[in-house]
Amino acid sequence: MQLTATTRGILALVVGIAVFSLQDVILKRLSGDYPLYQAMIIRSLTAAPLLLIIVRVLDGRLSTIITPNWGWMLARGLLNFVAYTAYYLGLAAMPMADTVALFFTAPLFITIIAALVFKERIGPTNLFALGAGFAGMLMIFNPSGSVFDPAALLPVLGALGYALTQLATRVLGRTETTAAMTFWGNLTFLATALALAAVFGTGAHDGASHPSLAFLTRGWQDMPARDLLLFMACGVIAAVGLSLLTYAYRTAPSSSVAPFEYSFIIWGVLWGWLFWSQLPTALAWTGIALLIAAGLLVIRAEARNEKAAPEGAA
Structure with a gap:
């Protein structure tokens, strides 16, 4: 059966999201034994x-990684590092589904920052989505409950960092390729992780009792071959997942494929239940539903704005 470009893009994104979710499972399972920087x-x-192979395949040449904007590429990579470090530190302490759902406040932050930085108008639909999204976030936080774990703020910080990364991507994307930006992002990840290893690698800061803090400050650990292979698998997962997502957004309109990124929450619930017997509470389910609805409203409004924009305005 011949598939349309949009269908191929959606399938690639859904598979890419499923692949990326496996990285979360690996890092959460090993977060009690190793530091995140390792x-x-x-x-x-x-x-x-x-990633060098991906650059060669997608861009046709490796020279695209050489850019006079290397400082901005590193800055974008640093924002992305902060985003995912905060997300994974939260994942070490929180149920997987709740962590993923809170990270998906990113579209709401993108709307707010775009209005402040790029002077984009926030219409009634987006205003409603913002209110619904942050109400959903509070439901997952459950501030009236007997115990509030500050780790719940980490995926929200990650979402803010991701939103800033995406807005930086919007600017750099005018002159830089997606594959080149990803290569520089990986380079920044490596350099920053090495810096953390220099600070915490000796084990002088061991002993933190909170899972998130321990995942950050634990000293470098010897590892059996199995765990080394699992961490190496995260690199393969990142490269394969990136290729699929890049293909998806190059093949189909972003307004068609972007809503399917929320399939990540499905995997978060499934893996959390299978591996840790964790399911969201009834209140958290309601919050997750509100966050998904709010994110889809923002994406839909963005798609309408793109269609209404004059030719060449994008």
């Missing part, structure tokens, strides 16, 4: 040659 170093070293 995982990032091994992941980045494994992904580097694969």
